[in-house]
């Protein structure tokens with residue numbers, strides 16, 4: 755399939771099940787992620803890949819963080835967070851590792867990580883897999899860093915839920931490009 759057709763066909767899965775990409779496929783997928791635009795080649799994107807028992811670990815992290823830092827007491831809400839990581843067989847945590855740079859502010863480093871995330875979603879589709887990008891209460895919160903053994907030079911940008919599409923592919927939305935584009939000529 756031509757790249758333009760893949761771009762036009764990409765969408766998020768409704769749900770995700772096994773199988774997920776093997777280690778050789780993931781190596782290629784991360785290479786694609788590292789091809790994202792990156793001012794001054796700082797390579798700010800980091801990825802924490804979680805499968806198997808790792809999902810139980812992440813589940814405990816979400817539970818402890820929600821209880822201790824978000825001060826949530828309602829057990830049904832805590833249970834929802836505890837269950838969240840099991841919505842896919844693989845999760846990739848998107849992290850930006852900041853560096854001080856005279857020409858590259860933090861926002862650019864985060865934008866580069868976001869571009870890496872989109873490359874991952876596209877690369878997943880090229881192998882026949884799918885993903886869902888999620889954020890919510892477990893993103894952009896520095897208090898979560900210590901639960902993931904990350905230091906203060908990091909930002910958690912979000913989570914890519916990864917696997918095989920469960921059920922039909924969602925219909926691709928068709929937008930009228932003219933609403934979004936102005937042309938100067």
Ligand SMILES: Cc1cc2nc3c(=O)[nH]c(=O)nc-3n(C[C@H](O)[C@H](O)[C@H](O)COP(=O)(O)O)c2cc1C
Pocket residue numbers: 764765766767886887888889890912924
């Ligand atoms: C930065 C970012 C954060 C998102 N966070 C969530 C989220 O927490 N929960 C959710 O259901 N969708 C979230 N989405 C949206 C989905 O990933 C998805 O893009 C959206 O449902 C549209 O579907 P599509 O990708 O098939 O067009 C987020 C998207 C982005 C770019």
